[in-house]
Amino acid sequence: MYTQGLDQQGSQDNTEHANADREREAAFQARIDGEEKIEPRDWMPEAYRKTLVRQISQHAHSEIVGMLPEGNWISRAPTLKRKLILMAKVQDEAGHGLYLYSAAETLGTSRADMVDQLLDGRAKYSSIFNYPTLTWADVGAIGWLVDGAAIMNQIPLCRCSYGPYARAMVRVCREESFHQRQGYELMLALCRGNDEQKRMAQDALNRWWWPSLMMFGPSDNESRHTAQSMAWKIKRFSNDELRQKFVDTTVPQAEYLGLEVPDPDLAFDEESGHYRFGAIDWEEFFAVLKGNGPCNRERIEARRSAHEEGRWVRDAARAYARKQAKRAAAQAA
Amino acid sequence: MAEQDWPLWEVFIRSRTGLSHKHVGSLHAADQQMALQNARDLYTRRQEGVSIWVVPSAAIHASDPAERDAYFDPADDKIYRHPTFYDIPDEVEVL
Numbered sequence: 001m002y003t004q005g006l007d008q009q010g011s012q013d014n015t016e017h018a019n020a021d022r023e024r025e026a027a028f029q030a031r032i033d034g035e036e037k038i039e040p041r042d043w044m045p046e047a048y049r050k051t052l053v054r055q056i057s058q059h060a061h062s063e064i065v066g067m068l069p070e071g072n073w074i075s076r077a078p079t080l081k082r083k084l085i086l087m088a089k090v091q092d093e094a095g096h097g098l099y100l101y102s103a104a105e106t107l108g109t110s111r112a113d114m115v116d117q118l119l120d121g122r123a124k125y126s127s128i129f130n131y132p133t134l135t136w137a138d139v140g141a142i143g144w145l146v147d148g149a150a151i152m153n154q155i156p157l158c159r160c161s162y163g164p165y166a167r168a169m170v171r172v173c174r175e176e177s178f179h180q181r182q183g184y185e186l187m188l189a190l191c192r193g194n195d196e197q198k199r200m201a202q203d204a205l206n207r208w209w210w211p212s213l214m215m216f217g218p219s220d221n222e223s224r225h226t227a228q229s230m231a232w233k234i235k236r237f238s239n240d241e242l243r244q245k246f247v248d249t250t251v252p253q254a255e256y257l258g259l260e261v262p263d264p265d266l267a268f269d270e271e272s273g274h275y276r277f278g279a280i281d282w283e284e285f286f287a288v289l290k291g292n293g294p295c296n297r298e299r300i301e302a303r304r305s306a307h308e309e310g311r312w313v314r315d316a317a318r319a320y321a322r323k324q325a326k327r328a329a330a331q332a333a
Numbered sequence: 334m335a336e337q338d339w340p341l342w343e344v345f346i347r348s349r350t351g352l353s354h355k356h357v358g359s360l361h362a363a364d365q366q367m368a369l370q371n372a373r374d375l376y377t378r379r380q381e382g383v384s385i386w387v388v389p390s391a392a393i394h395a396s397d398p399a400e401r402d403a404y405f406d407p408a409d410d411k412i413y414r415h416p417t418f419y420d421i422p423d424e425v426e427v428l
Contacts, residue, residue: 039398041397043398043399088378091374091378095374095375095378098360099375102358102359103358105341105359110338111338111361112336112337112338168358175378175379311336314336314339314363317363317367318363320363321364324364325364
């Protein structure tokens with residue numbers, strides 16, 4: 001009897017909790033539907049918080065890991081001008097990572113935890129950064145295509161329902177435009193150069209085109225999170241919509257360069273006004289995501305050793321701050 | 334077990350003289366000097382500011398969003414605080 005009574009008591013409590021949660025969730029959804037922004041200390045469903053932490057931290061990790069393929073060319077940039085540009089771009093990516101970690105931290109997860117998740121392989125980052133940068137033209141292709149695809153993804157995120165994420169994306173997008181333009185200009189310089197330079201540009205496009213299309217994520221009918229993320233206005237357009245938009249704007253840019261997009265099925269469809277493109281090799285996408293891309297191990301290894309080798313600097317700064325604080329306290333006393 | 338982060342700081346930037354400092358985001362730093370330097374590198378790479386404040390996040394005391402309505406309600410019914418509450422004949426100028 002006693003235990004049964006407790007059980008009943010418990011289930012009644014649970015229903016009350018569930019009802020209260022449902023009410024709060026309905027009020028939350030009404031705010032979202034009314035285009036109100038959600039701020040850090042507002043009530044939010046746990047699943048909303050979790051989705052955002054996952055997405056924003058993945059996004060931050062992508063910016064940080066994204067410094068590696070391009071950083072590979074800083075010491076070998078062909079001119080001082082290109083070297084300064086590339087350093088500024090890579091520094092921006094570090095900045096983007098930090099804006100995003102700080103946005104994710106407002107949801108109650110520490111940056112140290114997020115970094116740990118990246119380093120021990122629990123967290124993912126954009127699959128594109130697991131491809132190697134083999135020639136200088138790859139720096140151009142990344143700026144033009146990879147940053148171009150990122151911009152397509154990020155512009156709608158400026159209107160995301162979560163305030164700190166939206167505000168971080170406004171800053172990121174403002175800076176990203178320089179990244180894409182410097183990449184295209186670099187490609188243009190190669191395409192106006194000699195035959196070997198032009199071949200280099202074409203080769204870079206050949207290798208980066210398909211991985212860039214994959215950056216938008218799985219096709220809509222395969223994407224697990226799309227519907228809920230759209231209802232919460234974290235996401236405004238589906239993966240396929242954004243991918244189509246990217247193809248439509250990028251193909252004419254390739255034509256201007258005099259380069260050929262490596263897709264025999266690519267054709268302009270007069271009726272819809274869109275380019276039709278060939279099938280994406282999703283097996284490759286999922287293999288890279290699982291850790292079997294050309295550079296997955298190298299990237300994580302580079303992040304781990306940077307983290308370990310920087311540890312003494314972090315410790316020393318902390319010790320110095322403690323010493324200064326103690327001195328200041330002693331002087332005040 | 335994750336290593337502890339450096340303390341968190343909130344960053345405020347005056348975009349040009351004559352304007353107030355405005356919150357732009359946060360960052361981690363071991364002490365106030367590093368917080369200022371990091372804020373400059375992180376938030377003013379493109380002439381976004383002429384002055385920076387950094388404040389330890391833990392020092393900020395904020396109102397509770399769950400009590401927003403009740404908290405700001407007293408301002409609602411004091412319409413006499415607004416200039417449009419007062420009826421002044423049209424003939425009276427500069428008022």
